Amino acid sequence: MEHAFKVDLRGIIDLLSNHLYSDPSVFVRELLQNGVDAITARRARFGDFQPVIEARLFREEGQLPLLEFRDNGVGLTEAEVHEFLATIGRSSKRIDEARDTFLGQFGIGLLSCFMVSGEIELLTRSATGSSAVRWLAQADGTYTLEALADTTLDVGTTVRLRAREDTDFYFEYGELRRALENYGRILPYPIHVTDGEEYAHVNAVMPPWLAYAAGDASKRDEVLAYAREELGVEALDAVALRSEEGGLLGVALVLPHATQRSSRQWHSVYLKRMLLGHDLSNLLPDWAFFVRCLLNVDHLHPTASRESFYEDGALKAAREALNNGLRGYIGELAERDPQRLEALISLHHLPLKALATEEDDFFRLLAPEFALETSTGRMKLGEYARRSPTLRMVTNLDQFRQIAQVASAYGHSVVNAVYTYDVPLLRAYARLFGRELEEVDAQTYALSLEDVATGGLGGVLERANVALSGLGCEVGVKRFAPAELPALLIVTNERRLLSDIEASKEVSDGLFSEFLDDYASEYEDVRASRLHLNLNHPLVQDLLHVEQEAVFSRLVQMLYVQAHLLGHHPLRAEELALLAEGLTDMMRWGLRATHLGTLN
Numbered sequence: 001m002e003h004a005f006k007v008d009l010r011g012i013i014d015l016l017s018n019h020l021y022s023d024p025s026v027f028v029r030e031l032l033q034n035g036v037d038a039i040t041a042r043r044a045r046f047g048d049f050q051p052v053i054e055a056r057l058f059r060e061e062g063q064l065p066l067l068e069f070r071d072n073g074v075g076l077t078e079a080e081v082h083e084f085l086a087t088i089g090r091s092s093k094r095i096d097e098a099r100d101t102f103l104g105q106f107g108i109g110l111l112s113c114f115m116v117s118g119e120i121e122l123l124t125r126s127a128t129g130s131s132a133v134r135w136l137a138q139a140d141g142t143y144t145l146e147a148l149a150d151t152t153l154d155v156g157t158t159v160r161l162r163a164r165e166d167t168d169f170y171f172e173y174g175e176l177r178r179a180l181e182n183y184g185r186i187l188p189y190p191i192h193v194t195d196g197e198e199y200a201h202v203n204a205v206m207p208p209w210l211a212y213a214a215g216d217a218s219k220r221d222e223v224l225a226y227a228r229e230e231l232g233v234e235a236l237d238a239v240a241l242r243s244e245e246g247g248l249l250g251v252a253l254v255l256p257h258a259t260q261r262s263s264r265q266w267h268s269v270y271l272k273r274m275l276l277g278h279d280l281s282n283l284l285p286d287w288a289f290f291v292r293c294l295l296n297v298d299h300l301h302p303t304a305s306r307e308s309f310y311e312d313g314a315l316k317a318a319r320e321a322l323n324n325g326l327r328g329y330i331g332e333l334a335e336r337d338p339q340r341l342e343a344l345i346s347l348h349h350l351p352l353k354a355l356a357t358e359e360d361d362f363f364r365l366l367a368p369e370f371a372l373e374t375s376t377g378r379m380k381l382g383e384y385a386r387r388s389p390t391l392r393m394v395t396n397l398d399q400f401r402q403i404a405q406v407a408s409a410y411g412h413s414v415v416n417a418v419y420t421y422d423v424p425l426l427r428a429y430a431r432l433f434g435r436e437l438e439e440v441d442a443q444t445y446a447l448s449l450e451d452v453a454t455g456g457l458g459g460v461l462e463r464a465n466v467a468l469s470g471l472g473c474e475v476g477v478k479r480f481a482p483a484e485l486p487a488l489l490i491v492t493n494e495r496r497l498l499s500d501i502e503a504s505k506e507v508s509d510g511l512f513s514e515f516l517d518d519y520a521s522e523y524e525d526v527r528a529s530r531l532h533l534n535l536n537h538p539l540v541q542d543l544l545h546v547e548q549e550a551v552f553s554r555l556v557q558m559l560y561v562q563a564h565l566l567g568h569h570p571l572r573a574e575e576l577a578l579l580a581e582g583l584t585d586m587m588r589w590g591l592r593a594t595h596l597g598t599l600n
């Protein structure tokens, strides 16, 4: 035996309200959409007429507010009401040629009215001339349908909804007007709203960006003013975007402040002039996070929630077109107004770096303008490459701090490539412009310091090592530039990690401290850090002649602490204690020297 499915309407309403639609105010969108589609259908079948959509609110004493939403579109015959309105999932708009003409297609939109109202009343007269009908549907899935004797009812449809206690909010004039403006601001048919006292024509003035996008360049200032006044964006530029694919028209407003990839922009995306949503992540290229877009597409397909687009060939083509539009803007700026491009790069370097790493042509165009931090100051990549035939980079901030002083003594400038995109940018530069790229670290420079024969040092090394025993540091004596630098501390990354663990242990107790001990034991064989004393420095030369062990030891320890400070190495408790003791001794000796004219 064959049986028919039964539908539990309450279940479906629950599905729509809790899982498909993000907000009950979408009922306004669905009503608008049906009104617009009905007018489009009437025009197509019965010729031109003066279209109108009207929302009227009634508040009567002791009653919950009532909304009447009227359009003078094609209307429905009794048979069509049974077929399309009362059959869930059935739509008059799902024929192939209608897909591109109408906003609706799924045959579920009207049900969203049950999110705000217990019943839906619909009065309609078809443009075919048949008699008017009244349909009254309940959320439990039952409905009544009666033919109306009233012959004065105009062609079109009126939907009547009474608020529930908990949905009163959506039936307030201000809220309804905001929702109509939000969804219908650029719809092509006039939309009116009134509550008897207040009245508005919500789409009386078309925003200027559509005309600008369509090619009317004279609207640029109006678009910038619109962005400022309506969106609160002091845009630096307005880029017109259009493409046949997807029937896309839009404008990208260049933001006046730097942005991160993670900062999501509040775009406005319209489908056939009806607001679809604010997210453009599946249309805009990844790197375009420096613009805020206003966009209308005519030929893309919405998902059932109408909050994003369905992934298909048309969406892919539209994505491509947007990508090309924004790239075209940057390329054209380079030719038309290089200074403006320079300003754009310095403000929006992150998105433009992302673009440059994607494509060689853009790399050549943009890369020389990107700012870098180098051991000889901030400069643009182009300038850095002019000054430094071999490109040198460090990828670790600690390393950069350690070698910044020494590298310049060798006439080297080293890039601090710890920021996003720096490494791929330098690699791409080396590849495209045939340069050598060296990754350097503190050890590389320490190895190239000039060795000193230990024979002539008279046991200084041994004594210095005793002075620093227990600190995990070995002492060496070398000659290097700059001569003003008395000592250089080289700390390996593992050693740095170990110091960090020790520092954490100082402030933790119990279990965590034990865990840190375990963790640290894995690094037991780590090489000690190295303190290179610079024999070019007069203080180090004097050190060779200090005989009193206490003084010698303090001097070495203070050189060790000073090297920490100069190299921006964090001080552990041991180093802080040495610093305190050393300073006390120095002061004591200073005072004694003042009084006695001698040190000791």
Ligand SMILES: Nc1ncnc2c1ncn2[C@@H]1O[C@H](COP(=O)(O)OP(=O)(O)OP(=O)(O)O)[C@@H](O)[C@H]1O
Pocket (backbone or CB within 6 Å): 030, 033, 034, 035, 038, 071, 073, 074, 075, 076, 084, 085, 090, 091, 092, 093, 103, 104, 105, 106, 107, 108, 109, 110, 111, 157
């Ligand atoms: N104002 C109206 N005028 C004329 N016909 C209407 C009106 N509102 C609804 N209909 C008819 O009822 C059908 C179902 O409407 P509903 O809003 O549920 O779905 P839809 O608009 O077809 O698709 P979607 O779910 O994508 O919105 C429509 O296809 C249309 O035939």
